[in-house]
Amino acid sequence: MAVAAELVVKNARLLVTMDDRRREIAGGWISVTGGRVQAMGEAGSEPEAVRVIDASGCLVTPGLINTHHHIYQNLTRSFPPATQHNLFGWLSTLYPIWANIDEEASYLAAWIGFAELALGGCTTTMDHMYVHPAGAGDLITAEITAAKELGMRFHATRGSMSRSKKDGGLPPDEVVQDNDTILAESERLVGAHHDPTSHAMVQVALAPCSPFSVTPDLMKATAALAERLDVRLHTHLAEDVDEDTYCLDVYGCRPLEYFEDVGWGSDRSWVAHCVYPNAAEIAKMAEWGTGVAHCPSSNQMIGAGLAPIREFRDAGVPVGLGCDGSSSTDSASLWMETRNALLLGRLRGGPEAMQAREALEIATLGGAQCLGREGVLGLLAPGTAADIVVWGLEGVQFAGAWSDPVEALLRCGPNAAKYTIIAGKVVVDDGRLVSPDVEDRLTRHEAVSRRLQGLALS
């Protein structure tokens, strides 16, 4: 007799695999052992399992993947002096506050951020941590500690800023570092935490912040270091019209030309936002294989504009989703980002420009491409990572949605995960975080957040 699986999710109203054949199995089941998908099939052929989750009435999908975030920003959410501004004004208001973060702040922000993401159906997230004030400690190892505690699959990125106001950049002096410090820390963190194996729970990428906060020398040196260490590269690019103006004034070229000049045009890179590339630049990105982290909520909240997702996809540019920083979007639900990608795609290109299945594909397969995890994350097939979300499609908000559960998932709602399973472990169980520590972490997070914002404790 076959050995029992560790976990079986069965009776799915629909199991969406996102595999090469885009199989969708009505009434399907999926079994998991050793953190990997073991098998799947139609009702009646389920194996024995240590734990069985009954997904009756539910949609089962691969876990959603977050390709752009700044988790520490959940310490300064909806902060009034910053809420009125465009990107540059918003950043300039918040940099001095972020100059006071430390390891405890980074750990608590990450813990709460990962919990929020898991509740929203996210099973893999990156984080772009680019503020490293002097004496703040090891902010990235603090995040990795939180990811391990909660069981989140995590792509940490060693962000950096080296061009402060005195050198014509946007950030103040106290949050930037010199190139030698940045490169040495980048190499140390890759050595300490990066797992290059196919089913890794922690990887590390290198991520200078943006054209207006980093020097070209650092961009070039970081690309060379990433090549030597064989890790990925990430940055913000072409987010805002001010960035076009800045690059033309300072570098004498457009952001994408600058990106190419400093040696980043490659399939090792994925970039956040990318709202303002022209047609020739989109074609180049496709040629390079450079991915885009589409941030639909953030682009709306900051008022940055409508990214050319249809053109990217048609050209073959990998596109994933990002919730972006918790104080630009002010929320971190990948369900909501997927819905917003659907809505913005249709707003920009008409009702035929984006459907729910394509939005879901961006949130899963596209995210895996951006993070260099194709074939392991973002799809459910024997041997892939057992990162699975069970979505309830019940209650008043789903009444009447009987014909197509995938369209229903994103057109109806709001919704959150009923079960979030990461590497075969149940992290969200019947809508609740499994970890008992959430109240403690929330209390500690509030104390740090109030201190940063200059508010008294409640």
Ligand SMILES: [Zn+2]
């Ligand atoms: Zn960002």
